[in-house]
Amino acid sequence: MRKQLRSMPSGDPQDPGFRRLLYVRYCDGTLLGFTGPKAEAEEIEQRLTAFLRDELALEVSADKTLITHARTQAARLLGYEITVLHNDRKVTRGRRSANGVVSPHR
Numbered sequence: 001m002r003k004q005l006r007s008m009p010s011g012d013p014q015d016p017g018f019r020r021l022l023y024v025r026y027c028d029g030t031l032l033g034f035t036g037p038k039a040e041a042e043e044i045e046q047r048l049t050a051f052l053r054d055e056l057a058l059e060v061s062a063d064k065t066l067i068t069h070a071r072t073q074a075a076r077l078l079g080y081e082i083t084v085l086h087n088d089r090k091v092t093r094g095r096r097s098a099n100g101v102v103s104p105h106r
Contacts, residue, residue, distance in 0.1 A: 030077075
């Protein structure tokens with residue numbers, strides 16, 4: 001029963017209203033972390049690119065601007081590969097402690 005319980009998410013992953021947007025900026029690198037549909041991530045990218053171009057006169061490199069799924073593909077920032085961990089067996093203080101944790105690797 002515990003094994004089955006650990007394989008189930010603690011929240012509703014299909015909640016249509018759940019969104020989260022976080023960002024990290026260091027030197028000339030920026031990483032946006034978005035929880036939500038890919039179509040909205042693409043819209044955020046377009047709106048941010050337009051804002052930087054129109055309001056701040058900054059150009060965004062199309063080669064370096066990518067949308068990736070962090071559990072299946074790493075995002076690169078300043079020589080690090082950023083992924084999201086997933087492990088239903090890692091339990092600390094009675095809770096799954098690895099799921100959804102951001103993990104940088106060189």
